[in-house]
Amino acid sequence: MSLNSPDLSVNLGGVRMKNPVMVASGTFGYGPEYADLVDLNRLGALVVKGISLEPWRGNPPPRTVEVASGLINAIGLQNPGAEGFLRDYLPFLRQFDVPVIVNIWGRTVEEYAAVAERLSAADGLTALELNVSCPNVKEGRTAFGTNLPMFRRVLAAVRLKTRLPLIPKLAPDLSQIKAFAQAAEEEGADAISLINSIPALAIDIETRRPVLGNRTGGLSGPAIKPIALKLVWEAAQAVRIPIVGMGGIASAADAVEFIIAGASAVAIGTANFSEPTTALTVMDGLREYLIRHNLGTVKELVGALRC
């Protein structure tokens, strides 16, 4: 390997990635949506939008609202269900040389286990991201994302049903982040991802009604980046399993910050909506940063915060 081409590859708890830049669940559809604009083979990994056992309608519109440097969304996990995903999207995704990580969710422990089992029986999927922290489906957040015993139960149940690498996605709760990260590690998670969007509200002052059909939603985008960074840093000090850092990343500099804070990989989320090629520009910029700092591998930068 020449000095001019640093090694960007990472092994994220068994997910072998060409580079540490993935696209986050819910911001990249199921693959075909952006395939005309982005070479999917260049992505570190593609995390598809949350899949449940059965199809799910999602919330009434309005489903998103733009706020200062951010987006509040309350899509409500609309998805075609496990069978619909496997039938309509997996054959397309298998044409590409990119790890496919499926974000999964359920309303009960049994539903989580069942969707994990069904997807694990399919050929061509790389890992499962466990969505226990979506702010837009009642059962998702209150029962699993912020309740430690429930979190352990769902993780243990899914762990029994799959050999695929498991990546629970943690809620952005500063007071509990270390406990949840450690619980994930103890229950057999191969990595953790954080943060999910932050519960938020926007109000139409003329009508005095919430802007979103679901009333509240989850805030994402540059507005949440400093909070996400702090949470990743906290989690990184608590566990040895790798971390996927995300929350408002729009540039290579943002990604470098997350890696220095302790993330082994990063995910591009809301930025995909305005600039679909953000993941590609981030990985190019990351490579330049490593060259500029005489680093031969991105791994040398992980958790390299000086303090």
Next chain:
Amino acid sequence: MQLETVLILEHRDYGAGYRLLKVAAPGIAPQVQPGQFVHVRVPRLNDAVLRRPFSVFQAQADMLSILYKTVGRGTAALAALAAGQTVGLIGPLGHGFPLDGPAERVPVLVAGGYGMAALYLVAQRLPRQGMVFVGGRSAQDILGIEDFTALGWPAHIATEDGTRGVRGLVTDVLDAWLGEGRQSRTPEFFACGPNGMLQAVGDRAQAGGWTAWLSVDRHMGCGVGACLTCVVKCKAPDGDWVWVRSCKEGPVFECRQIQWEEES
């Protein structure tokens, strides 16, 4: 669909408070079908996380244009751009108006105000001549009539305050025409405007057993089908309903697809 950084050729007042933005888009413009849109990355709007969608008004060779009115931060920033500057587009996007209907049908365009922007290409590219019905609150809301009459399409105008054309709703003028029994041929509707107008056009089409293509306007996110922001309640084959993406399966739907009674 492609990403393209395009050069602004012309940016001027169009009338009725609207601005016309014409760009050189050699990648996107030749691909545009009537009723499709482009997703604009507005420069100098640094804290905005979304693009802004606009119907393609005119498209000819390598050029395309959009019409807009300054209504918010995005359009205010857009208004500050000058010829010679560049802007980022994704397009063409969405499922537009089909132009392959039977030749015996007479095309009837129905526009509510700014809705005419999405309909111009239908008139220009249809091999058969039809007519256009345009409505608005007052004379200031009626724009682009000359563009249709230049194509030889007669225009019927209605304003709610009577300052131009017939006093009333565009559907009043449409009903008068339908009631005259003058249409020896079957009408095929192409409509763009407020929900109430679209639903009214769809009701008339269904009552008459005719086809009506309706272009809906929904708050939009990614524009390419990934975020599921812009959904419309549509009938499902099994008699149930589903949320359908207006950016991908739409923005043009046949009136029988939309489940209006559930829409607010």
